[in-house]
Structure formats: C-alpha cells, structure tokens
Amino acid sequence: xxxxxxxxxxxxxxxxxxxxxxxxxxxxxxxxxxxxxxxxxxxxxxxxxxxxxxxxxxxxxxxxxxxxxxxxxxxxxxxxxxxxxxxxxxxxxxxxxxxxxxxxxxxxxxxxxxxxxxxxxxxxxxxxxxxxxxxxxxxxxxxxxxxxxxxxxxxxxxxxxxxxxxxxxxxxxxxxxxxxxxxxxxxxxxxxxxxxxxxxxxxxxxxxxxxxxxxxxxxxxxxxxxxxxxxxxxxxxxxxxxxxxxxxxxxxxxx
Amino acid sequence: xxxxxxxxxxxxxxxxxxxxxxxxxxxxxxxxxxxxxxxxxxxxxxxxxxxxxxxxxxxxxxxxxxxxxxxxxxxxxxxxxxxxxxxxxxxxxxxxxxxxxxxxxxxxxxxxxxxxxxxxxxxxxxxxxxxxxxxxxxxxxxxxxxxxxxxxxxxxxxxxxxxxxxxxxxxxxxxxxxxxxxxxxxxxxxxxxxxxxxxxxxxxxxxxxxxxxxxxxxxxxxxxxxxxxxxxxxxxxxxxxxxxxxxxxxxxxxxxxxxxxxxxxxxxxxxxxxxxxxxxxxxxxxxxxxxxxxxxxxxxxxxxxxxxxxxxxxxxxxxxxxxxxxxxxxxxxxxxxxxxxxxxxxxxxxxxxxxxxxxxxxxxxxxxxxxxxxxxxxxxxxxxxxxxxxxxxxxxxxxxxxxxxxxxxxxxxxxxxxxxxxxxxxxxxxxxxxxxxxxxxxxxxxxxxxxxxxxxxxxxxxxxxxxxxxxxxxxxxxxxxxxxxxxxxxxxxxxxxxxxxxxxxxxxxxxxxxxxxxxxxxxxxxxxxxxxxxxxxxxxxxxxxxxxxxxxxxxxxxxxxxxxxxxxxxxxxxxxxxxxxxxxxxxxxxxxxxxxxxxxxxxxxxxxxxxxxxxxxxxxxxxxxxxxxxxxxxxxxxxxxxxxxxxxxxxxxxxxxxxxxxxxxxxxxxxxxxxxxxxxxxxxxxxxxx
Numbered sequence: 001x002x003x004x005x006x007x008x009x010x011x012x013x014x015x016x017x018x019x020x021x022x023x024x025x026x027x028x029x030x031x032x033x034x035x036x037x038x039x040x041x042x043x044x045x046x047x048x049x050x051x052x053x054x055x056x057x058x059x060x061x062x063x064x065x066x067x068x069x070x071x072x073x074x075x076x077x078x079x080x081x082x083x084x085x086x087x088x089x090x091x092x093x094x095x096x097x098x099x100x101x102x103x104x105x106x107x108x109x110x111x112x113x114x115x116x117x118x119x120x121x122x123x124x125x126x127x128x129x130x131x132x133x134x135x136x137x138x139x140x141x142x143x144x145x146x147x148x149x150x151x152x153x154x155x156x157x158x159x160x161x162x163x164x165x166x167x168x169x170x171x172x173x174x175x176x177x178x179x180x181x182x183x184x185x186x187x188x189x190x191x192x193x194x195x196x197x198x199x200x201x202x203x204x205x206x207x208x209x210x211x212x213x214x215x216x217x218x219x220x221x222x223x224x225x226x227x228x229x230x231x232x233x234x235x236x237x238x239x240x241x242x243x244x245x246x247x248x249x250x251x252x253x254x255x
Numbered sequence: 256x257x258x259x260x261x262x263x264x265x266x267x268x269x270x271x272x273x274x275x276x277x278x279x280x281x282x283x284x285x286x287x288x289x290x291x292x293x294x295x296x297x298x299x300x301x302x303x304x305x306x307x308x309x310x311x312x313x314x315x316x317x318x319x320x321x322x323x324x325x326x327x328x329x330x331x332x333x334x335x336x337x338x339x340x341x342x343x344x345x346x347x348x349x350x351x352x353x354x355x356x357x358x359x360x361x362x363x364x365x366x367x368x369x370x371x372x373x374x375x376x377x378x379x380x381x382x383x384x385x386x387x388x389x390x391x392x393x394x395x396x397x398x399x400x401x402x403x404x405x406x407x408x409x410x411x412x413x414x415x416x417x418x419x420x421x422x423x424x425x426x427x428x429x430x431x432x433x434x435x436x437x438x439x440x441x442x443x444x445x446x447x448x449x450x451x452x453x454x455x456x457x458x459x460x461x462x463x464x465x466x467x468x469x470x471x472x473x474x475x476x477x478x479x480x481x482x483x484x485x486x487x488x489x490x491x492x493x494x495x496x497x498x499x500x501x502x503x504x505x506x507x508x509x510x511x512x513x514x515x516x517x518x519x520x521x522x523x524x525x526x527x528x529x530x531x532x533x534x535x536x537x538x539x540x541x542x543x544x545x546x547x548x549x550x551x552x553x554x555x556x557x558x559x560x561x562x563x564x565x566x567x568x569x570x571x572x573x574x575x576x577x578x579x580x581x582x583x584x585x586x587x588x589x590x591x592x593x594x595x596x597x598x599x600x601x602x603x604x605x606x607x608x609x610x611x612x613x614x615x616x617x618x619x620x621x622x623x624x625x626x627x628x629x630x631x632x633x634x635x636x637x638x639x640x641x642x643x644x645x646x647x648x649x650x651x652x653x654x655x656x657x658x659x660x661x662x663x664x665x666x667x668x669x670x671x672x673x674x675x676x677x678x679x680x681x682x683x684x685x686x687x688x689x690x691x692x693x694x695x696x697x698x699x700x701x702x703x704x705x706x707x708x709x710x711x712x713x714x715x716x717x718x719x720x721x722x723x724x725x726x727x728x729x730x731x732x733x734x735x736x737x738x739x740x741x742x743x744x745x746x747x748x749x750x751x752x753x754x755x756x757x758x759x760x761x762x763x764x765x766x767x768x769x770x771x772x773x774x775x776x777x778x779x780x781x782x783x784x785x786x787x788x789x790x791x792x793x794x795x796x797x798x799x800x801x802x803x804x805x806x807x808x809x810x811x812x813x814x815x816x817x818x819x820x821x822x823x824x825x826x827x828x829x830x831x832x833x834x835x836x837x838x839x840x841x842x843x844x845x846x847x848x849x850x851x852x853x854x855x856x857x858x859x860x861x862x863x864x865x866x867x868x869x870x871x872x873x874x875x876x877x878x879x880x881x882x883x884x885x886x887x888x889x890x891x892x893x894x895x896x897x898x899x900x901x902x903x904x905x906x907x908x909x910x911x912x913x914x915x916x917x918x919x920x921x922x923x924x925x926x927x928x929x930x931x932x933x934x935x936x937x938x939x940x941x942x943x944x945x
Contacts, residue, residue, distance in 0.1 A: 057861070077866075078865050078866070078867070081860075081863050081864065081865045081866065082863070082865070083863075084862075084863035085862060085863025085864070086863070088863070090861055090862060092861070096858045096861060096862075097858075098532065098535075098855055098858060098859075099855075100532075100535040100536055100539045100855075101531060101532065101535050105531050105535070108526050108531065109529070109531060109532060109859075109862070110862055111526075112526045112527055112528060112529075112530070112531065113528060113529065113859075113862070113863070113864050113865075113868060115527070115528070118522045118523050118526050121526055157862070
C-alpha cells in the first residue's frame with residue numbers, strides 16, 4: 001500500500017542555545033492509505049508538537065515530512081495555505097467552529113474558500129451530513145448544539161474537502177463518554193467505509209482503542225508501536241493499557 | 256507599585272489604542288488652536304471695526320468651545336468605558352489576587368492621569384505649532400499684511416485648554432471608579448467567554464419597518480426641501496428633524512436584519528470565499544451597534560452640512576460684494592419727515608430733525624460744512640417716494656388672502672418704495688446693471704430677495720393693477736425683475752415699484768440718495784475721508800439736523816470679511832471635531848472587535864484560508880462599518896444642504912460646488928485616514944505571531 005504520510009527523522013528544538021529542549025528527537029514513522037493511527041503519550045511527550053509539524057502549523061528543526069509524496073517542510077506562504085486547505089483536514093479538541101455561522105455555513109466555509117460552486121457545496125454537505133448523522137442540526141448555531149454534535153460538525157468540515165489525511169488533536173478531549181463513543185464510531189465508519197486516513201493524537205486509551213495502529217511517544221521518541229490486527233477492540237484496549245502501564249503510568253490518571 | 260503597574264499597562268496598550276491617543280491629541284490641539292485665534296490677530300494691522308468683529312468671533316468661538324468640550328467629553332468617556340471592558344480579565348486577575356477595588360480604581364486613576372497629562376502636553380505642543388500656520392490663514396482672510404513672522408503663544412488659550420480637559424478627565428475618573436465598584440468578579444473573569452446569542456430578526460418585520468422608515472424619511476426630506484416656506488416658526492423644523500433621526504435609527508435597525516437575508520438568498524455570492532463569514536460578522540455586530548451607527552451617521556450629516564454651508568456662505572459673501580456693491584459710497588437722506596411725523600417720532604428722531612428735513616443728502620453735508628462732492632470723481636442723486644396709499648395690501652391685491660394664509664408673518668401695511676423709472680435707470684447706468692423702460696400706464700417691480708420675489712410673483716402673474724397718485728397702472732412683466740438700489744453684502748431688496756416719471760407726485764418724496772465713486776483708490780485715504788464723515792456725528796449741528804446715513808464699500812467689505820471668517824472658523828472647528836469624534840468611535844469599536852475576532856481569524860487560518868483572503872475579509876468588514884453611516888449621511892446631506900441654501904438664500908448660493916469639493920476633501924482625508932489606520936491596526940492585531 002502507498003504511504004499517505006511519511007515522517008523522516010524529524011527533530012524539533014525549542015529554546016535558545018543555552019537551554020535547549022528537544023520536543024521531538026529523531027522520530028520516523030509511516031501512515032498508509034486508509035489507516036487509522038492513534039498517537040499516545042503523556043503531557044509533554046511531544047505528541048502535539050508532532051501533530052503541529054505535520055499540519056504545517058509549526059516548522060521542524062530538521063528532517064522531512066512527506067504527505068502524499070510532497071515534502072511539506074519545503075512549502076512556504078500561500079502554497080502552505082493551499083496545501084493545508086486542500087490536502088489536510090483538521091479536527092480540534094475545542095472544535096474551532098465559528099460561533100457566528102450556522103453548522104451548515106461552518107462546513108460550507110471549508111469549500112467556499114476553495115471556490116467550489118454552490119450546488120457542489122450543497123451536494124457534498126448533504127452527503128456528509130448523513131455520514132456523520134448531523135442532518136437535523138445543520139441550520140443550528142454552535143451555541144445551540146451539544147459538544148458531541150459540534151465535534152461531528154467539525155469532523156464534517158474536516159472531511160468534506162476529501163483530504164488525503166485527517167488530523168485530529170484530542171478530538172474527544174472535551175466530550176462526555178457517550179458523545180465520545182458516538183464520535184469515534186463515526187470515525188471508524190469514515191475510516192472503514194470511506195477509506196479516510198486518520199491520524200489522531202490522544203492520551204485516552206479508550207479513544208485510542210478505535211484505531212488500527214497506536215504509536216506511543218515518550219520524550220520525543222517512539223516508545224512502542226502496536227497493531228490491532230484481528231483482535232477485538234476490547235483486547236486491543238487491554239494491550240494499550242499494558243503499554244501505558246509500561247510507560248510509567250502517567251497516562252493512568254486519564255482513564 | 257500601583258503607579259508602575261499603570262505605566263506598564265499604558266505602554267502595553269498604547270500600540271493597540273494609538274488611535275485613541277491620537278484623537279485625544281488632535282482634540283486638544285484643535286481646541287487650543289481655535290481658542291488662541293485672537294492672539295494671532297493682535298499683531299496684525301487691522302482697523303478698529305475689524306477688531307470688534309474679531310472680538311465677537313472669539314466670543315462665538317468660546318461658546319462653541321463649550322459645546323465642543325461636551326462632544327469630546329462624551330468621546331473620552333465612551334472610549335475609556337470601551338478600554339475598560341477590554342481589560343475585564345486583567346481586573347479579574349487583580350481581584351482574585353486579593354487587590355481591593357479601591358486599589359484598582361487607583362490604578363485606573365493613575366492611568367487616566369498619565370494619559371491626560373501626556374495627551375495635554377503633546378496636544379498643546381502640536382496645537383502651538385499648528386496655530387503658527389493658522390495665523391497665516393487668519394491674516395489672509397482679514398486681508399491684513401503679515402509683514403513679519405512672529406511666534407505667538409496664547410497663555411489664556413493654553414490655560415483654558417488645560418482646565419477644560421482636566422474637567423473631562425476628572426469626569427472620566429469618576430465614571431471609572433463607579434464602574435469598577437459596580438463590577439462582579441465572575442463577570443470580569445468570564446466576560447470575554449460569554450457566548451453571544453445570535454438573534455435573527457423577523458425578515459417581514461424588517462421589511463415593513465424598512466419601508467415605513469423610508470417613507471417617513473422621504474416625507475421629512477420633502478418637508479425640508481419643498482415646504483420650508485410654510486414652516487411658520489423656527490420650532491417647526493424640529494418635526495422633520497425628529498422624523499429624520501427616528502427613521503435613521505430604524506433604517507439601520509431593519510438593515511441589520513435585512514442585508515443578511517438578502518445576501519443569503521444570493522447563494523452564489525453568499526457561499527463565495529469568506530463572504531458568509533463577513534456578512535455574519537457584520538450582522539452580529541450591527542445588531543449591537545444600531546444606536547452608535549445612528550449617532551455617527553447623524554454626526555457625519557451635521558459635519559457635511561456645516562462644512563459645505565459655511566464655506567458656501569463665505570464664498571458667496573465675497574462673491575456678492577463684487578456684484579452688490581458696485582459703487583464706492585452711498586448716502587441716504589430722509590426727507591419730508593414731517594409728513595409722517597408720528598412714524599418718525601416713534602423711531603426716535605427729535606422735533607428739530609423732523610422739521611429740518613427738506614434737504615437732499617448733498618445739501619445736508621453742506622450744512623455740516625462738508626463738501627462731499629469734492630471727493631467724488633463722479634456721482635448721481637436719485638429719490639424714492641412712498642405713500643400710505645400704496646402698501647403691500649395694495650400691490651398684492653386680490654391674491655392677498657391666498658398669500659396671507661401661506662405667509663402670515665409678513666407686514667402687509669408697510670409702505671412700498673416707489674421710484675421713477677428715469678431715476679432707477681440713472682442708478683442702473685452708474686452701477687452697470689440692466690436698465691428698463693415703461694409705458695405711461697405701466698409699472699414694474701425690481702427685487703432680488705428670493706422669498707419676496709416668490710410672493711410678489713403671485714400677484715404679478717395675476718396682472719394685479721395698482722392705483723398711484725390717481726393713475727391706474729398695469730404690470731409690464733408677470734414677474735419681478737432683477738435690480739437693486741441700496742448697496743449691501745446680501746440680496747436684501749424686497750421690492751421697489753418702478754413707475755413712469757409723469758405719475759410721481761414730488762410731495763411724496765421720502766428719501767434722497769447720493770451715490771458716488773471716490774477720486775482716490777488708496778485705501779488709507781478713503782479711510783481718512785470716511786473717518787471725517789463719521790466725525791460729523793459729533794458736530795453740535797447733529798442734534799438739529801439729521802446726518803445722511805452712509806454705506807460704503809469699505810465698511811461693507813470689512814463687515815463681510817469678519818462675518819465670513821467667523822462663519823468659516825466655526826464651521827471648520829465644529830466640522831473637524833465632529834468628524835474626528837465619529838471616526839474615532841468607529842475606529843475604537845472596530846479595533847476592539849478585531850481583538851475579539853482574533854480567535855475567529857485564527858480558526859480561519861487553521862482551516863487553510865489564504866492570508867490575502869483574510870486581509871480582504873477584514874478590509875471589507877471595516878469598510879462596511881465606515882461606509883454604511885456615511886452613505887445615509889450623504890443622502891441626508893443632499894437634502895440638508897438644499898434646505899440650508901434655501902434658508903440662507905440672502906447670501907446667494909452660486910458657489911455650492913467648490914465648498915462641497917472642499918468638504919469631500921476633508922471627509923476623505925480625516926474619515927478615510929481613520930479608516931486606513933483602523934484597518935492596519937486591526938491587521939496587526941489579527942496577525943498570528945509565531
């Protein structure tokens with residue numbers, strides 16, 4: 001299978017010469033098309049920095065990141081924005097929906113900044129609304145809907161542009177367990193049925209157990225990588241917990 | 256400690272609110288400049304009558320200054336409340352750290368003090384520099400020679416500025432203290448996180464209100480433009496003004512709901528780029544700013560009208576002098592006053608003066624041992640006549656009752672001025688204006704005062720005949736003809752009846768005129784002649800004989816220059832203050848919105864919006880807010896200026912375009928400048944820093 005994402009020996013340093021912090025230290029991995037990958041790690045392990053580097057919000061100190069064969073570390077200015085809006089989809093912990101716009105308009109915005117025609121926008125939104133079960137809240141404002149619904153609207157906005165890669169940063173972080181489960185089931189659906197490639201950062205083992213592969217990060221390095229394979233989600237969850245325990249238990253409090 | 260905190264706060268916010276400080280400095284500077292005007296005229300060589308006019312002007316300007324200080328005071332209070340709101344979180348943190356409200360008030364007190372002192376110092380410095388340029392302008396307007404440049408500093412204006420602004424800042428301090436003592440910690444901490452509910456107005460209600468407001472506004476326009484002559488009392492004008500104010504408010508109110516709906520239905524446009532975002536921002540913002548938008552619109556309207564009307568008055572005054580004062584001097588002498596003994600006694604003339612009133616102006620000068628004609632290169636003498644048998648009652652004739660209903664304030668029993676056609680033609684030849692001829696049974700009316708022309712034309716059109724000294728006369732023309740006898744700076748000729756020479760009965764001679772041009776053209780020599788004529792009033796004979804009253808080109812010119820300068824300065828003063836106040840309010844509002852919107856722009860950037868598209872969205876958003884009140888203000892102004900010109904028609908209105916151009920330049924520079932600064936500052940605020 002082809003690689004959608006290839007991270008090649010990247011490093012990210014913070015601070016000045018006198019007090020250097022290595023947030024990411026010589027890290028490499030690959031994500032294949034149609035994979036659902038979770039990245040786990042404690043606070044300060046460098047997982048959010050990694051996501052920011054992949055999403056081109058932050059720049060690496062050295063190394064290369066290829067998305068669908070394009071080296072994103074070489075992109076600049078408007079090419080960067082173009083790449084970001086055409087090749088990537090984002091889902092954030094705090095939803096990042098515009099509170100002045102309705103759900104429909106929030107989703108439409110991702111397409112209208114790409115100059116997609118009105119009829120095409122409408123067609124795609126109708127379809128994605130069915131996939132994510134948000135059909136009856138499209139005309140509502142963010143303040144009128146629940147956190148879970150908001151995150152599904154944000155997910156719709158992320159996938160509507162048919163991105164090569166969907167990046168999710170703690171998508172269940174602000175949700176209650178029921179909403180989180182519902183969202184993750186949708187993610188599973190998007191991944192299985194629509195072949196969407198998802199890279200998700202989380203420190204929650206339950207959330208990670210929906211992925212097909214989990215990469216553990218500690219101190220900016222890959223600690224372990226486990227695959228779900230044919231095991232059930234329950235078994236995979238136990239496996240993840242084992243690694244978390246091994247990691248030093250920092251993550252236990254998140255459960 | 257508190258002092259240092261305040262200083263740091265100012266330093267931190269000075270970048271974001273530079274525009275506010277800039278406005279304060281400008282306000283102080285302008286306040287100083289206009290109050291220091293008199294000191295600039297002191298070293299100029301001007302006549303005593305001009306000096307009196309300058310004094311009058313300064314009195315007017317200091318009255319206007321009180322009004323201006325109110326406006327600036329409101330601006331400062333509004334702005335400081337605004338800046339306070341932006342810092343709710345900061346105050347919240349102070350409170351959670353255990354700082355007392357009294358101490359927070361103290362911090363604010365220090366801040367206001369620093370800002371006040373700083374803006375006063377800088378503003379006064381700027382004002383002093385600006386007033387040096389102003390003296391050039393003043394000298395130019397009074398046509399005085401500014402032989403050498405002198406640095407002027409008006410300590411009285413300086414002290415006045417400091418006192419006025421200190422009072423304003425003191426009031427701000429009180430306001431701040433009150434609002435700090437009233438606030439609650441939870442609101443302070445959560446203030447910025449409050450979710451704003453988006454309320455969409457009922458579109459049908461919006462449409463109905465919009466239509467009603469437009470109709471009301473149209474009606475108000477119609478009243479001020481077409482029915483202004485029927486407004487019988489000055490207070491009647493308040494009705495269309497009130498209509499205008501309310502309809503302005505409701506038009507903005509309904510527009511806020513309507514524009515979004517309309518554009519939303521244009522899906523192709525709405526879902527293009529960031530249009531949906533811009534429009535949503537706009538409608539959510541205008542919902543909360545209908546009131547201030549209305550105020551700004553009205554202030555802009557007043558500014559435009561004030562500036563263009565004042566400049567027009569100034570221009571046409573200067574223009575009028577050229578046309579309406581064609582000769583150097585005119586002296587008029589009341590004659591046969593004993594015929595109307597009771598009338599003249601009432602006006603305050605004594606018995607001897609009335610008795611000795613059978614001399615022409617020239618003869619009267621002789622009695623005072625003054626040979627006026629020896630100073631003249633050429634001169635003419637003409638007479639006017641009047642009789643109680645010919646008043647406006649008679650000239651208006653059968654149409655009187657119709658006219659009376661419309662214009663009840665006219666004095667219908669005043670005697671008409673009658674003149675022989677040959678006498679008038681003598682004057683016309685002397686003035687270089689149009690001459691007329693009449694047949695034996697004809698009469699005509701010359702006038703140049705628009706409102707009176709309108710009234711008289713009604714009767715003339717009706718071919719109203721008059722009976723004078725036993726002769727029946729028919730009107731030659733069906734409207735008043737252009738012409739005048741008395742020299743004046745304005746169109747004030749309300750009507751002179753010209754009749755054939757043969758008709759006139761010399762017994763009814765009431766006034767004699769002596770019109771002449773001096774031999775000399777030297778201003779100083781003319782001043783000397785006229786001073787000696789004025790000195791005749793001190794002669795002991797003046798008690799027994801009535802001295803001819805004169806109106807000379809020089810005197811009219813000086814009075815006009817003074818008046819037009821006064822009007823110009825008051826217009827400029829108020830116009831600039833109004834303009835910077837409204838622009839500053841808008842700018843502050845937009846800037847604080849930009850900081851609120853930082854988050855929204857960050858989201859847009861995250862989903863991959865181009866920087867150029869973001870800037871365009873920001874530009875459009877700010878532009879809409881600046882332009883919206885301006886558009887309605889311009890529409891208002893079209894009718895407002897028309898009305899003002901009708902009211903001020905005595906001044907003539909030939910010079911409207913140049914003053915509108917000047918007004919537009921002012922608008923573009925000041926308002927446009929504020930707009931651009933706001934845009935660049937907002938761009939700075941939403942810029943991501945990493």
